[in-house]
Amino acid sequence: MSTLARKLLIAGNWKMNLNSSEASELAESVVNQVGTQMEVAVCVCPTYTSLETVSQKVVDSNIALGAQNMHHENSGAYTGEISAEMLRHLFVSFVILGHSERRRFFGETDSDVNKKALAALEASLKPIVCVGESLEERESGQLESVIESQIKGALLNVSPNHADQLVIAYEPIWAIGTGKTATPQDAEAVHAFIRKLLVELLGAEAAGKVRILYGGSMKPENAEELLAQENIDGGLIGGASLKAHAFTSIVESAIKLSS
Ligand code: PGA
Numbered sequence: 001m002s003t004l005a006r007k008l009l010i011a012g013n014w015k016m017n018l019n020s021s022e023a024s025e026l027a028e029s030v031v032n033q034v035g036t037q038m039e040v041a042v043c044v045c046p047t048y049t050s051l052e053t054v055s056q057k058v059v060d061s062n063i064a065l066g067a068q069n070m071h072h073e074n075s076g077a078y079t080g081e082i083s084a085e086m087l088r089h090l091f092v093s094f095v096i097l098g099h100s101e102r103r104r105f106f107g108e109t110d111s112d113v114n115k116k117a118l119a120a121l122e123a124s125l126k127p128i129v130c131v132g133e134s135l136e137e138r139e140s141g142q143l144e145s146v147i148e149s150q151i152k153g154a155l156l157n158v159s160p161n162h163a164d165q166l167v168i169a170y171e172p173i174w175a176i177g178t179g180k181t182a183t184p185q186d187a188e189a190v191h192a193f194i195r196k197l198l199v200e201l202l203g204a205e206a207a208g209k210v211r212i213l214y215g216g217s218m219k220p221e222n223a224e225e226l227l228a229q230e231n232i233d234g235g236l237i238g239g240a241s242l243k244a245h246a247f248t249s250i251v252e253s254a255i256k257l258s259s
Contacts, residue, residue: 006210006211007039007040007041007211008039008040008041008211008227008233008257009040009042009043009211009213009234010042010043010234010235010247010250010254011043011045011066011094011096011167011169011235011236011237011241012030012044012045012237012241013096013099013236013238014045014046014050014068014241014242015068015238016047017242018050018242019050020050020053020054021053023046023047023053023054024050024053024054024057026044026244027044027058027063029244029248030058030248031057031058031061031063033244033251034062034063034248034251035061035062035063036061037062038062039259040251040254040258041064041234042063043064043065043093043094044058044063044064044065044066045066045068045094045096048068048082051065051087051090051092052090055090055091055092059091064093064094065093066092066093066094066095066128067087067092067094067095068096068099069095069096069099069102070082070083070087070095070097070116070119070120071116072115072116072118072119073119074119083119084123084125085123087123087125088123088124088125092125093126094125094167095116095126095127095128096169097127097154098110098112098113098116098129098130098150100130100132100173101176110149110150110154111153113153114153114154114155117154117158118157118158121158121159121165121166124165126166126167128167128168128169128213128236129154129155129166129167129168129169130171130215131147131154131170131171132147132170132171132173132176132215133146133173134174135173135174138172143190144193147170147194147197148197151194151198152197155201155202158202160202160203160206163202163207163209163210164209166209166210166211167210167211167212167234168194168198168210168211168212169213170187170190170191170212170213170214170215171214171215171216171236172216174216175215175216176215176238177217177238180216181216181218181222181226182214184226184228184229184232187214187226187229187232188230191212191214191230191232194212194231195207195210195212195231198210211233211234212232213232213233213235213236214226214227214236215236215238217239218235218237218250219239219240219246219250220240220249220250220253223235223249224253224256224257227254227257228257234254235250
C-alpha cells in the first residue's frame with residue numbers, strides 16, 4: 001500500500017449483470033458488511049437501470065456509487081446516452097471510463113475517454129480511467145508505449161488541481177475475467193511506470209495524489225498481496241464484486257493494510 005496519504009479505493013464493476021432487484025439486494029449486503037467503516041473508500045458501479053435503487057440503498061452509508069460510462073455532453077440529441085449531470089442527480093460520485101470492454105466492443109478511443117474525463121471532472125464526478133495492454137502487446141515489448149499513449153491521450157488538458165479526484169485503473173486485458181492475475185511485482189512495475197507518467201503530466205505533488213487501482217481477476221485470495229504494493233492504491237473488481245462475501249473480504253484486506 002502507498003505510504004503517501006492515498007486512501008485505498010475498492011470499486012466493484014458489476015458490468016452488464018443483475019437486474020435492479022438483484023442489484024439492490026447486493027448493495028444492501030455490501031452496506032451491511034462494510035458500510036460504516038471509514039478506513040477504505042468503497043464504491044459499487046451497477047448498470048444505469050439500477051443506479052437509482054442502489055443509490056437509495058447506499059445513501060446513508062460510506063459506500064459510494066459509480067457508473068460504468070457516460071457521454072461527454074451535458075444533454076442533447078444523443079439517443080441512448082447518459083450525461084454527467086444525470087449521474088450527479090442520482091448522487092453518483094465515480095464513473096468508470098475507457099474500460100477495455102468499451103474500447104473493444106464499442107470502439108472507444110483515447111480521445112473519447114479524454115473528452116469524458118474532462119466532462120466528468122467538470123461535473124465533480126471522479127473518473128476511473130482504465131488503461132491496459134493486451135497479451136500480444138505485452139509479449140511484443142509494447143507494454144510501456146501502449147500505457148503511455150493511453151495515459152497521455154486520456155489525460156490531455158487535465159489540471160493538476162483535479163489530481164485528488166482522478167483515479168486510474170491499470171487492467172491488463174489478459175487478466176480481465178480470465179482468472180489470470182498479474183503478479184504483485186509485475187503489477188507494481190506498471191503502476192510505478194504510470195506514476196512516473198503522472199509526474200511528467202501533472203507534477204510530482206499532484207501525481208502523488210492520484211489513486212492507481214489494479215484490475216483483472218482480483219479476488220480475496222490475491223487481494224492483500226496486490227494491495228500491499230507501494231503504488232497499488234486499490235482495486236477495480238469485476239467477477240468477485242458480484243458476490244457480497246468475496247467483495248467485502250477484499251475490502252477487509254484493504255482495511256487490514258490501512259490500519
Ligand atoms: P475481473 O474484471 O475482476 O472480472 O477480471 C475486472 C474489470 O474488468 O474491471
